Amino acid sequence: MVALDADGALLGFAAGWTDTVLTGGETAFELAELVVVPGQQGRGIGRGLHDALLAAVKPGPSLLMTLDVPELTDRYARWGWTVADRRRPGKEERDYVVMRREH
Ligand SMILES: CC(C)(COP(=O)(O)OP(=O)(O)OC[C@H]1O[C@@H](n2cnc3c(N)ncnc32)[C@H](O)[C@@H]1OP(=O)(O)O)[C@@H](O)C(=O)NCCC(=O)NCCS
Numbered sequence: 534m535v536a537l538d539a540d541g542a543l544l545g546f547a548a549g550w551t552d553t554v555l556t557g558g559e560t561a562f563e564l565a566e567l568v569v570v571p572g573q574q575g576r577g578i579g580r581g582l583h584d585a586l587l588a589a590v591k592p593g594p595s596l597l598m599t600l601d602v603p604e605l606t607d608r609y610a611r612w613g614w615t616v617a618d619r620r621r622p623g624k625e626e627r628d629y630v631v632m633r634r635e636h
Contacts, residue, residue, distance in 0.1 A: 534586040536569075536578050545569035547582040555596040555631055562590045564597040583612060587636050594635055601628040 536544040548566040555563055564586070569579045587595060599605045601619060610616075614632040621628055 534582055534589065536582055543570065544573045545578050545582055547586040549586060549590070549595075551590070555598055556594075559594065561593060561633075562587075562595040564595055580612065587634070590636075592636060594633055596631055596633050598629050598631050601630040606630055606632065 534547045536546070538544055545568055546566065547564070547568075549562055549564045551560060551562050553560055555561065564583070567579060567583055569582070596617065597609065597614070598620070599609070606616070609632050612634075613636075614634045616630055617633040618631040619628055620631060
């Protein structure tokens, strides 16, 4: 899912896929990328991309994994996600959180 301005310039994008990686068994949509170009943040574009992508996928659970920092997790909590798990994958030195949303 991409957001473009009237001239076709990229404002942001959201991407994901369906797999079992984050759940360990249950098939779920994984929100893998959500990025808005720095000069365009805070105008509702990110929320719009998020909502449009989730509305376009089959109803069911969605998961995402992000750094366990409040700047990221608090926003997703406001957008309807809840913490499902905390992980430190591979050789990472930082904690990550898996969040889940039903839709
Ligand atoms: C995280 C990111 C995708 C959010 O995108 P964004 O376009 O800045 O987000 P939005 O503008 O939709 O939402 C930010 C806030 O602005 C507010 N806002 C400001 N103007 C708004 C408008 N016109 N319409 C709707 N919301 C608006 C929203 O209420 C929202 O508040 P909330 O966090 O309480 O929901 C973006 O900041 C980004 O790309 N960051 C760097 C990459 C990153 O961290 N990605 C996530 C990794 S997990």
